[in-house]
Amino acid sequence: MRTIEWKNGAVKTVDQTRLPTRTVYLEMTSCDEVAHAIKTLQVRGAPLLGAAAAYGLALTAYHSKAKSRKQLVEELETSAKVLRETRPTAVNLFWAIERVMKKALEKEDVADAVRAVVEEAEKIAEEDVEVNRRIGKHGATLIEDGDTVLTHCNAGSLATVDYGTALAVLRTAWEDGKKIKVIATETRPLLQGARLTAYELHRDGIPVTLITDSMVGYVLARGFVQKVIVGADRIVRDAVVNKIGTYSVAVLAHEHKAPFYVAAPKSTFDVKRLAKDVVIEERSMSEVVKFGDVQIAPAGVPALNPAFDITPMKYVAGIICEEGVLSPAAFQKLSAS
Amino acid sequence: MRTIEWKNGAVKTVDQTRLPTRTVYLEMTSCDEVAHAIKTLQVRGAPLLGAAAAYGLALTAYHSKAKSRKQLVEELETSAKVLRETRPTAVNLFWAIERVMKKALEKEDVADAVRAVVEEAEKIAEEDVEVNRRIGKHGATLIEDGDTVLTHCNAGSLATVDYGTALAVLRTAWEDGKKIKVIATETRPLLQGARLTAYELHRDGIPVTLITDSMVGYVLARGFVQKVIVGADRIVRDAVVNKIGTYSVAVLAHEHKAPFYVAAPKSTFDVKRLAKDVVIEERSMSEVVKFGDVQIAPAGVPALNPAFDITPMKYVAGIICEEGVLSPAAFQKLSAS
Numbered sequence: 001m002r003t004i005e006w007k008n009g010a011v012k013t014v015d016q017t018r019l020p021t022r023t024v025y026l027e028m029t030s031c032d033e034v035a036h037a038i039k040t041l042q043v044r045g046a047p048l049l050g051a052a053a054a055y056g057l058a059l060t061a062y063h064s065k066a067k068s069r070k071q072l073v074e075e076l077e078t079s080a081k082v083l084r085e086t087r088p089t090a091v092n093l094f095w096a097i098e099r100v101m102k103k104a105l106e107k108e109d110v111a112d113a114v115r116a117v118v119e120e121a122e123k124i125a126e127e128d129v130e131v132n133r134r135i136g137k138h139g140a141t142l143i144e145d146g147d148t149v150l151t152h153c154n155a156g157s158l159a160t161v162d163y164g165t166a167l168a169v170l171r172t173a174w175e176d177g178k179k180i181k182v183i184a185t186e187t188r189p190l191l192q193g194a195r196l197t198a199y200e201l202h203r204d205g206i207p208v209t210l211i212t213d214s215m216v217g218y219v220l221a222r223g224f225v226q227k228v229i230v231g232a233d234r235i236v237r238d239a240v241v242n243k244i245g246t247y248s249v250a251v252l253a254h255e256h257k258a259p260f261y262v263a264a265p266k267s268t269f270d271v272k273r274l275a276k277d278v279v280i281e282e283r284s285m286s287e288v289v290k291f292g293d294v295q296i297a298p299a300g301v302p303a304l305n306p307a308f309d310i311t312p313m314k315y316v317a318g319i320i321c322e323e324g325v326l327s328p329a330a331f332q333k334l335s336a337s
Numbered sequence: 338m339r340t341i342e343w344k345n346g347a348v349k350t351v352d353q354t355r356l357p358t359r360t361v362y363l364e365m366t367s368c369d370e371v372a373h374a375i376k377t378l379q380v381r382g383a384p385l386l387g388a389a390a391a392y393g394l395a396l397t398a399y400h401s402k403a404k405s406r407k408q409l410v411e412e413l414e415t416s417a418k419v420l421r422e423t424r425p426t427a428v429n430l431f432w433a434i435e436r437v438m439k440k441a442l443e444k445e446d447v448a449d450a451v452r453a454v455v456e457e458a459e460k461i462a463e464e465d466v467e468v469n470r471r472i473g474k475h476g477a478t479l480i481e482d483g484d485t486v487l488t489h490c491n492a493g494s495l496a497t498v499d500y501g502t503a504l505a506v507l508r509t510a511w512e513d514g515k516k517i518k519v520i521a522t523e524t525r526p527l528l529q530g531a532r533l534t535a536y537e538l539h540r541d542g543i544p545v546t547l548i549t550d551s552m553v554g555y556v557l558a559r560g561f562v563q564k565v566i567v568g569a570d571r572i573v574r575d576a577v578v579n580k581i582g583t584y585s586v587a588v589l590a591h592e593h594k595a596p597f598y599v600a601a602p603k604s605t606f607d608v609k610r611l612a613k614d615v616v617i618e619e620r621s622m623s624e625v626v627k628f629g630d631v632q633i634a635p636a637g638v639p640a641l642n643p644a645f646d647i648t649p650m651k652y653v654a655g656i657i658c659e660e661g662v663l664s665p666a667a668f669q670k671l672s673a674s
Contacts, residue, residue, distance in 0.1 A: 020634070020635040021632060183641075185551075186525070186625070186633070186634075187551065188523070188525060188549040188550065188551055189549050191633050194626070194633045194634040195633060195634070198634045198635055198638045199634075199635045202635050202637060202638050203635075208638060209638075209639050209640060209641060210625055210626060210634050210638055210639070210640040210641075211625070211640065211641050212525040212526050212550065212581070212582075212625055213525065213549065213550045213551040213582075214522075214524065214525055214550040214581050214582025214585060215581055215582070215641060215643065215646075216585055217582070217584040217585030217587075217588055217646060218581060218584060218585075218641075218643055218646040219641070221584060221646070221647070244549070244551050244552055244555060245549075245550075245551025245552070245554070247554040247555060247558060248551060248553055248554030248555075248585060248589055250554075251554055251588065251589055251592050252585055252588055252589075255588050255592075288523070288547055288548070288549055289531070289547060291528075291628050291629070291631075292628070292631060294628075294629060294631075295358060296523070296528050296531045296532060297357070297523075297531040297532070297535045297536075297547050298357040298535055298536045298539050298540075300539060301535045301539050301545060301546075301547055302546050302547070303546060303547040303548065304520075304546060304547075304548050304552060304555075304556070306552065306555055309552075309554060309555040309558070310558070
């Protein structure tokens with residue numbers, strides 16, 4: 001199934017904090033529930049956050065008792081505010097809210113506006129799948145038969161509505177008959193690589209081997225890896241913002257001349273901004289000093305927990321989006337247009 | 338107390354797999370028990386492995402009923418074989434066995450030989466503490482007031498008989514009144530950084546902050562780190578062999594022009610060998626796909642688990658040993674002498 005689905009005023013998604021040991025579905029009927037699921041990472045992945053935010057607004061519209069379009073828009077603004085405060089880094093969330101709000105404002109009649117909001121949310125989700133297919137197709141041209149590709153975190157179908165971004169590239173290469181292998185980093189602290197990427201690839205029959213984040217240098221030095229592909233939470237003019245650890249992977253790939261690719265839809269692009277303008281979400285220390293419920297560090301020892309880091313464009317070999325593979329220079333030209 | 342102690346034919350040590358949540362002591366009276374403790378990492382850390390192996394042989398000698406020196410040496414050879422098969426990478430273990438065996442062979446009388454073996458084991462442990470103090474003193478000259486130093490894994494008192502190697506440097510700097518801070522990587526898969534390094538430093542009142550291994554690039558890029566110091570399991574002519582993840586840290590430090598130092602006693606030096614000659618211990622996949630007892634990856638997904646990696650000398654700013662701080666070139670000259 002799709003990672004997120006709309007049905008008669010309810011949004012259904014899989015709780016990503018429970019995978020891979022349990023498959024638990026969430027049925028949400030209010031935007032507050034969606035915001036909560038985003039905050040707790042039950043729903044995560046930049047493109048999926050876009051679709052989820054849009055569906056959150058659709059829930060507000062669908063269940064609204066507003067008598068006027070003005071009143072509806074006020075309710076939507078309240079919901080949008082709650083959504084914007086969930087997670088600051090992935091730009092897709094803000095992009096989707098803007099798209100949906102614009103549609104609501106285009107209509108005069110309240111019923112028309114409700115319909116437009118729900119339709120726009122559906123459209124964002126539909127487009128995401130289509131866009132991911134195109135990312136997969138463009139990216140697969142970079143992958144050779146026999147390649148071993150390293151990926152960090154989860155940029156798979158679980159990070160999107162379906163098919164994935166980085167993993168779409170690997171899926172397409174595999175479907176094209178290329179005998180690839182994947183090395184997945186476990187991605188501490190929340191183990192999206194071990195729990196989600198390994199799960200998706202293993203389920204699809206694509207050979208995947210798990211490593212700890214500390215083994216990236218080792219596998220590159222041993223010549224085990226030909227290419228690296230990751231997703232992105234935001235691509236600004238001078239850098240890629242993605243899951244903590246991405247920057248380390250990029251530097252190590254660069255040192256070993258393994259091309260480092262970023263796969264992301266254009267909704268992740270934020271070409272007017274620079275790395276210095278991006279707010280990096282700092283999450284609770286408990287994610288680092290505990291492992292699940294088990295305390296691993298002595299009580300009282302503090303930890304850092306930035307959710308993302310910043311990879312300057314000099315480490316990036318190409319950005320794979322729905323329009324093709326862009327060099328960093330070509331990407332930067334978009335900001336001038 | 339010391340990490341390992343001899344008392345009337347018994348060896349006492351703390352079970353390092355239970356820290357920091359529980360402090361459990363092991364009392365061992367046979368070399369087989371020592372070998373088991375080494376294999377299961379209840380006892381770990383290159384210099385400590387040297388002392389533990391020596392004490393293992395001392396237990397065999399002390400409890401032996403051998404009627405001749407020849408018979409004693411045969412028993413010691415059997416014990417040495419068991420010890421040599423525990424862990425292949427740390428050279429201190431082999432060095433200590435050689436030292437002790439040589440002493441046994443120097444004596445004619447069996448009682449003299451027993452005494453010589455026990456004394457040599459005690460001497461190895463005593464010397465380790467003294468050597469670590471000197472490493473601390475030499476290394477502290479490199480540390481400036483206000484520095485934040487990153488360390489990986491545990492090269493502390495728990496990795497040695499007392500005081501540590503990399504952490505000896507930090508302890509001495511702190512005792513000298515330098516206001517330093519330490520960033521400790523958690524060191525997956527077995528979390529020696531979170532469990533042991535954070536524990537030791539926190540106990541001593543030295544400010545320590547925990548990060549995941551994936552955050553090393555981030556903290557360097559943000560300018561949070563001035564220097565890196567790690568221990569070593571073996572230093573060969575062209576490289577440093579140390580805990581998995583060390584190589585990634587070294588490359589990232591190099592990229593950010595943060596000097597990368599290695600602190601280790603000369604018993605860790607293996608100057609006649611090259612990196613290509615070193616056997617890297619591959620441990621059970623279960624340490625990676627599980628976290629403690631909890632399965633984190635889907636069943637059936639394989640993992641890599643090399644316990645060590647190899648850092649070429651070009652990334653090393655200096656080797657801190659009991660005789661001073663050696664440049665890689667000075668270290669390499671030792672191999673010619």
